[in-house]
Amino acid sequence: MDNHSNHPAAPGRRTLLKRAAALGGAAATGALLPSIVVAQGSALETRAAKLGFIALTDAAPLFVADEKGFFKKHGMTDVEVVKQSSWGTTRDNLVLGSKSGGIDGAHILTPMPYLISTGAVTANNVPTPMMILGRLNLGGQCISVANEYKDLKVGLDNKEFRKALLAKRVRTGKPVNAAMTFPGGTHDLWIRYWMAAGNVDPTRDITTIVVPPAQMVANMKVGSMDTFCVCEPWNRQLINQNIGYTALTTSELWMNHPEKSFAMRADYVEANPNSAKALLKAVMEAQIWCEDPANRAEVAEICSRRRWINAPVADIIDRVKGDFDYGTGRVEANSKFQMRYWKDNASYPFQSHDLWFLTENQRWGYLPPNLDTKALIAKVNREDIWKAAAKELGVAAKDIPTSTSRGIEKFFDGKVFDPANPKKYLDSLDIKYLRAA
Known part of the structure; x- marks a missing residue:
């Protein structure tokens, strides 16, 4: 992009100085100079x-x-x-x-x-x-669960959900999937935090998969995942299509x-x-x-x-x-x-x-x-x-x-993050996968 293209049509310095001179010579020029500098400094470089x-x-x-x-x-x-x-x-x-x-x-x-x-x-x-x-x-994100687990009415407490997921994995011999939208992104972190708080190891007990937001509902419909985390409207659409339900909104994990x-x-x-x-x-x-x-x-x-x-x-x-x-x-x-x-x-x-x-x-x-x-x-x-x-x-x-x-x-599980001491927070977490330095 040419940073000089679409430059606002502002009067040049010479034009402003001429106007100042017309208004009364050197004294007026001096009085106007600070505003000229401000005007030039605030000009848009591109539109x-x-x-x-x-x-x-x-x-x-x-x-x-x-x-x-x-x-x-x-x-x-x-x-x-x-x-x-x-x-x-x-x-x-x-x-x-x-x-x-x-x-x-x-x-x-x-x-x-x-x-x-x-x-x-x-x-x-x-x-x-x-x-x-x-x-x-x-806030404003949600964790949704498939209707397969409707009787559990899964919420913040996911202990019964954990049992059901692990039982399904043993029964089918297939991985149980939790979908998020990008590795290391917010949705990944919310679903990992929630799972780990209920003693589900999101790296070993389940498989986290990446699914674009707009494809969440269609993927749950065909059974690609058991739970997902995403923003709206996809959680509400899941309910409207009778495919799953909302377990929690993410501000319930961490307010605002x-x-x-x-x-x-x-x-x-x-x-x-x-x-x-x-x-x-x-x-x-x-x-x-x-x-x-x-x-x-x-x-x-x-x-x-x-x-x-x-x-x-x-x-x-x-x-x-x-x-x-x-x-x-x-x-x-x-x-x-x-x-x-x-x-x-x-x-x-x-x-x-x-x-x-x-x-x-x-x-x-x-x-x-x-x-x-x-x-x-x-x-x-x-x-x-x-x-x-x-x-x-x-x-x-x-x-x-x-x-x-x-x-x-x-956080909802009693954990505390003090920005002055992030290591103390990390040390308080039981499930984690720190990389070798």
Whole structure:
């Protein structure tokens, strides 16, 4: 991409100086110079960006930013928001970059920018530096179970489910499968955490398989897996098609956990800092819009459109509104576990949360135990850009976190993650597969 193409038609320095001279000579010129510097410093380097998304309701801020004109409002008039078929495709297109037919940024599983930046999940382990500009949401994912286990009414407690899975494995001689969307990604970590908390070893007792989100329901229908973790609308669609039910929403595992991020290639951000911030402002404004309960029905309608998720509104609207029918007789209206787009600092990318994701990736052997997590987070997490964007948007000071840490986090099974001591957290976990240093 030519960083000078689509440059905003701003008056040049010489023109501004002539105007200043016309207004009254040297004194006026001196008075105007600071504003000239500001004007030049805030000019957009490009109006173009190519952003990827997966067909999930936590990509709604990107859909809304496009549909409601927020990208254009912030000067980004040439933004393409392009559907990706899987998280693997998202990764591959980020590695390519838009100059080579790929993308500049994406709605993405929060650990992925780190896995891509380290080269842990790229071809030949070649790193592609990435930057997280903001978080897109908190919570809103679910773990679903096949109707084969309907009588168990599986929930947070999976001990009976564990017995049934192990018995099935012995009976059939075949592996029992838990599906997630990307190795080391959020869905992988949620299902592993839940299984391990119930003393199911997700590496030995079951097999974790990768299935793209939009293919989850079809795969469970033909018996490819016994349980899966994904975002909406696929959990609700599973119930509507009478194939399975919801065991839990992931905020029941960890209240208001971080989930997807808005991330971009580092070279795009470095070459186009003002344009990257403009994109983020558009996304943040869309998040505020999505959070408003008065807009939730329209959020669901927008998500349902063919160019976005392409699913019936009936599969989307309840959970976007925060209403959960688990398909087991358990029904919660306006659930406290619903997805958050803006409330509770949903958009702010706490560095402490990135540290948890890195620690869990070390737990399962995706990343080496001797990784310098502090240095990596300092490169990837650009909460400084988020804070600048928030101030320019007029976000109230009380809604802009003053710390890069949300503090100590507590999980449903009593485990505690203190960002100041990740090793203590790792040591407290019975089931783990640390790589040799």
